[in-house]
Amino acid sequence: MSVTLAQSGEFGLLERIQRLLEEESRGAFKPTVGIGDDTAAFAPRAGFELLLTCDCMVEGRHFSFAHMTPMEIGRRAMVMNISDIGAMGGAPLCAVVSLGLRAGTSVADVEAIYRGFLAELNPLGVGIVGGNLAGSGDGLFINVTMLGEVEKDLLVKRSGARLGDVILVTGYPGQAAAGLQIMLTAYQGGKSGRDSLVRAYTRPGHRAREGRAVAQSRCATSMIDISDGLWGDLGHICRASGTGAVLEQERLPISTALREAAVRWGSDPHELVLRESDDYELLITCAPEDAVRLCSAINACSRVPVNAIGNITDPEKDIMLRLPDGSCYSPNTTGWNHFTR
């Protein structure tokens, strides 16, 4: 039988985690002080902005052990944060992890979650430099805070979109939400037989490399990762930039799997693309004359498709979806809301 936290104790678990990190971490980032002091310490590089973000996953809200392996849960917690760093044009440096654990959580599961962290961090040379363990009530939670860096003149905010800019998106948004829906209905209690939509939720990728290439191209006027859904995050860009936007319905990228799911569900596939969904794709704006160069920069480092799906407009025009017949409307899609669902 596997050892639980109540049996191993906090310091026993801490030692196991520390040993696991020492043996399995391939972090190229070397802090001055790592795990095991009051704080971690490192010397930042001159000429760079530091990027700071945190994201949290709560058992029963964002994941369950019935639907995801501990390793997948760990990977997902890191991907969310890596994605945010990439959406600023930066590269991740290091992370601290805060875990809330039930007394009955097995130590083996915690170790597998850490191996999930490393599966995402090791290819980037990023290290875990500290953290915190706490007892939680009925649900486990994982909070990751990540630091990244970006050259001062390459930082890409969400507030720079300008009238006439082209709106680009990577990949196939909407798949994660569709996968979650499938998982919570068809696949209850099992982890096998997963299709590509389920994998979009349980094993999401990030576009940090692509975001870095976008920043280095110096073509983007704004960029955001669409963790709140395409429509919701386009709203964030428009509000921050003081603009409106129009998306062309027929240009929205729809994966074959999502199109098939829409048929099964009797849903409009375009609405599935736009709605709230935890996809870690990038939404980017740039001047029309820079679009080709920006796409080339992404294509040079990645096979992810990039699609031009609309344009930035006057703020008075709000955010609209234009149908093939030329008519415009505002679909009923709101960003992810953690409390009212």
Place this chain on the structure above:
Amino acid sequence: MSVTLAQSGEFGLLERIQRLLEEESRGAFKPTVGIGDDTAAFAPRAGFELLLTCDCMVEGRHFSFAHMTPMEIGRRAMVMNISDIGAMGGAPLCAVVSLGLRAGTSVADVEAIYRGFLAELNPLGVGIVGGNLAGSGDGLFINVTMLGEVEKDLLVKRSGARLGDVILVTGYPGQAAAGLQIMLTAYQGGKSGRDSLVRAYTRPGHRAREGRAVAQSRCATSMIDISDGLWGDLGHICRASGTGAVLEQERLPISTALREAAVRWGSDPHELVLRESDDYELLITCAPEDAVRLCSAINACSRVPVNAIGNITDPEKDIMLRLPDGSCYSPNTTGWNHFTR
């Protein structure tokens, strides 16, 4: 009736928090990018090490609304982190906050928690630059990640203690644990009639200013904040430094309130000073010839008492408590363990 999160929704709450921070924050620290983008961004100073720490408070484990006001809960979450930065000799710069909230949590309580954050941050000029909101199950949790900075040559780690060093401690350790014990028995359900021990738990101070003065004196060989209790954290210093230690029982600082509580409980007051307790006092080691200068540095900025309580010894000697009759023993006190209690 006060508005709950289920009624205000995530984005409604986010807007209220953002407005509260804009109006009430006195952060002198100005990030390049603050709340409202994928990440916060700021330019670190050349010649400084960045310090990174996180700490988490879980409802029902570290606090309850029956015993602490929302503002006290917020203050405490910040004090824990400020203390860690101070124990490295640094000054805090900025924080990100991750909250796990029940759907029934009142928005007014969340705002009061934020006012608690600011009550600790504003005097230090520290700003909240980002965060995350998530739904939680049955208990609220607050995770704070704090960044600080310290001049490269002033960083004080826990690993530098040397044979013969004097061991110093600020304030009166053990009071927070005693206060918690009183609160969980005598004061159940009420927030009035608090004595100084209860306040040591519900309204702890930090020693960041004192820690900074210690670092600037360049006298300390090691320093740690005693959030795991005096005995437990002395163990951390000894393990990191490869030393033993002996504490003189008669030199342990015992507050009048703790001495009285010990009489009421029939406990040994020295054990109460040494045991696991969330006090944010500093434990410091230095060469004997530097002790006066180090104490003077603290006295110049603070009225907190500093006591020399023992010496660093050979690692073979382990950690011992010496009684007035000269005999030594190792008391049965272990550090805070979040899972086995």
